[in-house]
Amino acid sequence: IQAPIVEGEYEIITVMDFENPKLGKKEIRLITVVDPEGYVYERNGDKETRIPGAIVSLYWLNPETKQYELWPAKEYQQENPQITDVRGTYSFLVPEGHYYLRVEAPGYLVYEGKPFQVKEDSGVHINIELKTKHWWLKLVDWKTVLLVVVTILLLYNFYRDKIRDKAMKSKIYE
Incomplete structure (x- = not known):
């Protein structure tokens, strides 16, 4: 079963019919959220070409030191930095705070984004x-x-x- 690509909230209903009709049927409902992903790309005219293999690093403003540092993704069962996949995508699920992104890829200028704020559950x-x-x-x-x-x-x-011809003519007339 393929998950939906479009972001949003989806209800998944699983219906189980038992061989024994006396057991009836059982229905399980589950709500899942498809979170969008960001992507890294280059512009080619009016089209976008995704960039696989880009290194995306997320920096956060440490409230204790008041300095930006690499966000500790391991504490949230994630990787940081992330390497974009064949679709050029990445995604971080983070607690609220102030962050900025840095992206590096061979053949491209390094991108260092402006700081931004993330609200709760984003x-x-x-x-x-x-x-x-x-x-x-x-x-x-x-x-x-x-x-x-x-x-x-x-x-x-x-x-x-032309220069050789001039030189030859000048030697002939000497």
């Missing part, structure tokens, strides 16, 4: 856009680069031939 699931380190590579495709390189090489050859 999770951290912010969608985070990463910027590529070499953004200028997205402006041109490989065919354009190849065309420019070939053009420069041809122009250089014509220039070199």
